[in-house]
Amino acid sequence: MNTVIQSKPNQSNLGEGAPAHSTSGNIASVQGKNPQHTxxxxxxxxxxxxxxxxxxxxxxxxxxxxxxxxxxxxxxxxxxxxxxxxxxxxxxxxxxxxxxxxxxxxxxxxxxxxxxxxxxxxxxxxxxxxxxxxxxxxxxxxxxxxxxxxxxxxxxxxxxxxxxxxxxxxxxxxxxxxxxxxxxxxxxxxxxxxxxxxxxxxxxxxxxxxxxxxxxxxxxxxxxxxxxxxxxxxxxxxxxxxxxxxxxAPQAIKSHIELKQVRCTTHLPAQHLLLEKLARDPEVAAIQHDIVPHEGSVRYQLRIDTHNAEAVVRALLQTDDQLSDLEVSGAGLEQAFLALTNSQNAGETKVNQAKTQEASA
Amino acid sequence: MNSATQQHSKPGINWRAQAYEALNELRRSARMPMFVLPSLLFPWMFYTFFGVLFNKGGGHAAYLMVSYACFGVIGPALFGFGVSVSVDRQQGLLSLKRAVAMPVSAYFNAKIIMSLIFGLIIIHGLLVIALTMTDLSISFGQWIALATVLLLGALPFCALGLAIGIWVNAQAAPAVINLVYLPSAFLSGLWIPIFLLPQSLQQVAWILPPYHFSQLCYGVLGISQGYPMTIHLFALLAFTVLFLALAKKGYQRISDR
CATH class of the missing domain: 3.40.50.300 (P-loop containing nucleotide triphosphate hydrolases)
Structure with missing residues (x-):
C-alpha cells in the first residue's frame, strides 16, 4: 500500500485546549466550549x-x-x-x-x-x-x-x-x-x-x-x-x-493489519517442518497449500499471508532451492480482517487450515 | 455557546426551523411545475367535465361544487404526504432529518402547510368555475365556513397519506394512493351524488372517510343527508386516530431497523 503520508493534526495539541494551528475557521467559539465537561x-x-x-x-x-x-x-x-x-x-x-x-x-x-x-x-x-x-x-x-x-x-x-x-x-x-x-x-x-x-x-x-x-x-x-x-x-x-x-494508534493497527501475501510453487509438503513452523509463527496470518500437477511430479501451490514477507521468503528460498513463481503482493484488507479475527483463536487454527488444505488436496 | 444551548433546549418551539422547513417545502414544490400543474388541473378539469358540462341544467350546483372541493383537497393531502414521505424515507433524507436537531414536528408541519396551500388554491379555482359556469349562489360567510371545514377536513387525509408514505415504498406509493383515493371518492359520492348511487353502495360509504368528510361540508350549506354532524365528526376523528396509530407503528419499525 503506497501511501503518501500527509501532515497529520498534531496529536499532543488536541483536546479542549488551544488549537495548534490557526485556521480561517471560527476558533473563538470552539475554545470556550464546555470547559467544565472535559x-x-x-x-x-x-x-x-x-x-x-x-x-x-x-x-x-x-x-x-x-x-x-x-x-x-x-x-x-x-x-x-x-x-x-x-x-x-x-x-x-x-x-x-x-x-x-x-x-x-x-x-x-x-x-x-x-x-x-x-x-x-x-x-x-x-x-x-x-x-x-x-x-x-x-x-x-x-x-x-x-x-x-x-x-x-x-x-x-x-x-x-x-x-x-x-x-x-x-x-x-x-x-x-x-x-x-x-x-x-x-x-x-x-x-x-x-x-x-x-x-x-x-x-x-x-x-x-x-x-x-x-x-x-x-x-x-x-x-x-x-x-x-x-x-x-x-x-x-x-x-x-x-x-x-x-x-x-494508526501505526500499531497498520503494522497489525497490513499483510503481505507470498505466493510460490514449491515441492515442500504440508507436513514439512518449515511449514509447520510458519504456521506457529505469530506473524503469519494464514497458509494455503494446494497440490498442483506439474510434469509428472508433485508440486504445491503455496500462499502465505504474513506481516513479515521478507522472513518468510528468506526461509522458503533457503529450504527449497527449486522454488518457483515467487510473488509478493499486498494482501487485501478483507484478508487482514479475517486474520485479525482468527488471531484471537491463536496459531492452531493456521495449522488446521494447512492440514485441511492438505487433506482436501 | 453553552448557555445558548441550554436556552435553546428548553421546551419551546423553534419557530425559525418551522418557518424555514415550510418555506423550503414550498420552494421544492414550486420548482416542480410538472407536479404542481397536474395536481391543480385535475380537480378543476374533473369538476368542469362532470360537475358542470355533464350536468347542464341538472341543478345541485352547490352540492356538486362541494363534492369536487372535497375531492380536490383530499388529493394533495394524500399525495403531498404519501409520496413525499415515502421518497424522503427511501432517499435517506428522513433519517438525516431525524439524526439532526430538526424538530420532527417541523417536517410534518411543512407538509401539512403545503397540502393546505394546494387545497386552498384548488377550492378557489373550483369556486371561480362554479360562479362563472353554474347558477351557484353562496354568501361570503358560507364560503369562509365551507373553506374552513374543507381545510380542517383535509387533515385526516394527511394522516392517511403519512401512514401510506411510511409503510409503502416510493415506487409503489402513487399507485397505492390512487387505489385508495379514486374508489373511495367514488363510493363516497364525490363524483356522482351519493343519493344517486345504489342503496347497497350507499351503505358501503359509511366505512369511508371521504363520505363523512363530504357530509360535514354539505352540512355547512344545509344540504347533507341529514345525519347528525357529530356522527361524521366522530367518524373522521376515529379514522385520524387509526391512521396516526398506523403511521406511528411504521415509524417505530423504521427506527428499530
Missing part, C-alpha cells in the same frame, strides 16, 4: 447488542472515545460500523446495553444540538440550492456558523446558487459536510464520507476533516479504507462481524 467522553458505549431477527449485528460492543480526536472505525462491509453510528445517532435502538453521546442519550435534542452528521446514504432535496439547504440546517441550531463561513469552509462559495441535483458526487458530499458543520458541533459523525469520491474530492474532504479536529471538534468516521483511517485518524477502531477486534 471528563465526559464524546462517546460511551457499554455492552451494546443489536440483532435483526437472528442476525447478530453488534455483539457486546464496548467503546469509549474521548473528546477532541479523530477516530476512524475501520472494517469491511457488514462489520456493523453503520449500525453503531445509527445507534449513536438515535436512529436505531440497541437491544441491550447503554450508549451515550456527549453525556446525553442518543437521539435526544440535547445531544443532537451538539453534533453534526454526514450519513452514508442521504439525498437532499434536488431542486433546492446549496445556500438554501445550508440556511435551512442553520435554523435548527441556537448558535450556527455563518452561511459565508460554511460555504467557504466546504469550498462551495462559487456553487452557492446551484441546485443540489446539479452537483457532482464530490460537491454533494461537501454540501452534506457543510450541513454537518452548520450547528458549530462539538462532535461530527461521518459515515463512509469518501466512498465513491475521486482522489481530489477525497483529499479535499480529508483536509476539511483535519481542520475540524484542529478546532477541537471530535470526529468519528467510518471507512473501509485503511489508507484513509491511517492518514486521518489519531486512533483506529477495527470492527469485524459486529465486534471490535483491534483498537489503537
Amino acid at each position: 471528563d465526559i467522553p464524546a462517546i460511551q458505549v457499554e455492552a451494546v447488542d443489536l440483532s435483526y431477527g437472528k442476525v447478530e449485528v453488534l455483539k457486546q460492543l464496548q467503546l469509549s472515545i474521548p473528546k477532541g480526536q479523530i477516530i476512524a472505525i475501520l472494517g469491511p462491509n457488514g462489520a456493523g460500523k453503520t449500525s453503531l453510528i445509527n445507534i449513536l445517532l438515535g436512529l436505531t435502538k440497541a437491544n441491550t446495553g447503554r450508549a451515550q453521546v456527549l453525556g446525553e442519550a442518543p437521539g435526544s435534542m440535547a445531544a443532537k444540538l451538539r453534533l453534526g452528521v454526514v450519513l452514508q446514504h442521504a439525498e437532499l432535496a434536488e431542486n433546492l440550492s446549496v445556500a438554501e439547504l445550508i440556511q435551512l440546517f442553520r435554523q435548527y441550531y441556537p448558535a450556527p456558523l455563518g452561511l459565508t463561513e460554511l460555504l467557504q469552509r466546504a469550498g462551495l462559495t462559487h456553487l452557492k446558487s446551484r441546485r443540489y441535483g446539479k452537483l457532482s458526487g464530490g460537491e454533494k458530499r461537501r454540501v452534506q459536510f457543510a450541513l454537518a458543520l452548520a450547528g458549530d458541533p462539538e462532535l461530527i459523525f461521518l459515515d463512509e464520507p469518501t466512498t465513491g469520491l475521486d482522489i481530489q474530492s477525497r483529499q479535499q474532504l480529508w483536509s476539511q476533516i483535519r481542520q475540524c479536529a484542529e478546532q477541537g471538534r471530535t470526529v468519528v468516521l467510518t471507512t473501509h479504507y485503511l489508507e484513509e483511517a491511517d492518514q486521518l485518524a489519531h486512533r483506529i477502531v477495527v470492527m469485524n462481524q459486529g465486534q471490535i477486534i483491534a483498537d489503537g
Whole structure:
C-alpha cells in the first residue's frame, strides 16, 4: 500500500485546549466550549447488542472515545460500523446495553444540538440550492456558523446558487459536510464520507476533516479504507462481524493489519517442518497449500499471508532451492480482517487450515 | 455557546426551523411545475367535465361544487404526504432529518402547510368555475365556513397519506394512493351524488372517510343527508386516530431497523 503520508493534526495539541494551528475557521467559539465537561467522553458505549431477527449485528460492543480526536472505525462491509453510528445517532435502538453521546442519550435534542452528521446514504432535496439547504440546517441550531463561513469552509462559495441535483458526487458530499458543520458541533459523525469520491474530492474532504479536529471538534468516521483511517485518524477502531477486534494508534493497527501475501510453487509438503513452523509463527496470518500437477511430479501451490514477507521468503528460498513463481503482493484488507479475527483463536487454527488444505488436496 | 444551548433546549418551539422547513417545502414544490400543474388541473378539469358540462341544467350546483372541493383537497393531502414521505424515507433524507436537531414536528408541519396551500388554491379555482359556469349562489360567510371545514377536513387525509408514505415504498406509493383515493371518492359520492348511487353502495360509504368528510361540508350549506354532524365528526376523528396509530407503528419499525 503506497501511501503518501500527509501532515497529520498534531496529536499532543488536541483536546479542549488551544488549537495548534490557526485556521480561517471560527476558533473563538470552539475554545470556550464546555470547559467544565472535559471528563465526559464524546462517546460511551457499554455492552451494546443489536440483532435483526437472528442476525447478530453488534455483539457486546464496548467503546469509549474521548473528546477532541479523530477516530476512524475501520472494517469491511457488514462489520456493523453503520449500525453503531445509527445507534449513536438515535436512529436505531440497541437491544441491550447503554450508549451515550456527549453525556446525553442518543437521539435526544440535547445531544443532537451538539453534533453534526454526514450519513452514508442521504439525498437532499434536488431542486433546492446549496445556500438554501445550508440556511435551512442553520435554523435548527441556537448558535450556527455563518452561511459565508460554511460555504467557504466546504469550498462551495462559487456553487452557492446551484441546485443540489446539479452537483457532482464530490460537491454533494461537501454540501452534506457543510450541513454537518452548520450547528458549530462539538462532535461530527461521518459515515463512509469518501466512498465513491475521486482522489481530489477525497483529499479535499480529508483536509476539511483535519481542520475540524484542529478546532477541537471530535470526529468519528467510518471507512473501509485503511489508507484513509491511517492518514486521518489519531486512533483506529477495527470492527469485524459486529465486534471490535483491534483498537489503537494508526501505526500499531497498520503494522497489525497490513499483510503481505507470498505466493510460490514449491515441492515442500504440508507436513514439512518449515511449514509447520510458519504456521506457529505469530506473524503469519494464514497458509494455503494446494497440490498442483506439474510434469509428472508433485508440486504445491503455496500462499502465505504474513506481516513479515521478507522472513518468510528468506526461509522458503533457503529450504527449497527449486522454488518457483515467487510473488509478493499486498494482501487485501478483507484478508487482514479475517486474520485479525482468527488471531484471537491463536496459531492452531493456521495449522488446521494447512492440514485441511492438505487433506482436501 | 453553552448557555445558548441550554436556552435553546428548553421546551419551546423553534419557530425559525418551522418557518424555514415550510418555506423550503414550498420552494421544492414550486420548482416542480410538472407536479404542481397536474395536481391543480385535475380537480378543476374533473369538476368542469362532470360537475358542470355533464350536468347542464341538472341543478345541485352547490352540492356538486362541494363534492369536487372535497375531492380536490383530499388529493394533495394524500399525495403531498404519501409520496413525499415515502421518497424522503427511501432517499435517506428522513433519517438525516431525524439524526439532526430538526424538530420532527417541523417536517410534518411543512407538509401539512403545503397540502393546505394546494387545497386552498384548488377550492378557489373550483369556486371561480362554479360562479362563472353554474347558477351557484353562496354568501361570503358560507364560503369562509365551507373553506374552513374543507381545510380542517383535509387533515385526516394527511394522516392517511403519512401512514401510506411510511409503510409503502416510493415506487409503489402513487399507485397505492390512487387505489385508495379514486374508489373511495367514488363510493363516497364525490363524483356522482351519493343519493344517486345504489342503496347497497350507499351503505358501503359509511366505512369511508371521504363520505363523512363530504357530509360535514354539505352540512355547512344545509344540504347533507341529514345525519347528525357529530356522527361524521366522530367518524373522521376515529379514522385520524387509526391512521396516526398506523403511521406511528411504521415509524417505530423504521427506527428499530
